[in-house]
Amino acid sequence: MTKRDKIIYWISTIWLALGMASTGIVQLLKMDKEVENFSHLGYPAYLLTIIGVWKILAVVAVLVPKFSLLKEWAYAGFFFAMSGAVMSHIAAGNPIQEIFPPLLLLVLTVISWYFRPADRKIVSVNPLHKPV
Template sequence: MKKRNKIIYWIATAWLSLGMLSTGIVQLIKMKEEVTNIEQLGYPVYLLTLIGIWKILGVIAILIPKFALLKEWAYAGFFFAMTGAIFSHLAGGNGAKELFGPVLLLVLTVVSWYFRPADRKISPTGGTRKSDEK
């Protein structure tokens, strides 16, 4: 893997992990602002616990070595959660302020996924890749 790609991967992954971990904790402890936001979007408050746990587990999956398939699932979960958040805010008539966080985390998810090292990818045969094909 080129040094540039490795730097991009780790910067994006660090920011993605910090963002998902912090928002996951905020959702898990049900901060007042987060409860208000989810109620305004029309979702039940218990959804915060589920999303918070998934985000924290997703961060762990992305950061630990090996388990390429688990990483793919975590990236997919982040992608679906953030696109769902963006759509929910748009449907709820929210402005750019509410869209900034989910859009940023979506971009970081895609960048981290795209630049991930070969040993964090699934090969076409189902195992992890041993060589970098980028």
């Protein structure tokens, strides 16, 4: 991994972690504006607690060393949550300033996942593969 790749990884990962942690906390606290936003998108308020907890746990999983499989699940959760948020805002007819935050977190998720170091990836061993 090059120095450039490490810098890209850590910058995107830190921004992703800050974004997910802050929105997770806002969702756990069920702040009025967040409840209103969720309601506008057609989702029940109790979903805020579920998503908030998942986001906080996924941030921890992405930041701690080891646990490669858990990291994959966390990245997948971020991807599904943020792509779902983008699509929900589009379906609700929201303006771009409402779509941009989850879109940014979606892009940061993909960048962080793509540039993650080898020790944060799952090593796949195919027992059926025979060397030539």
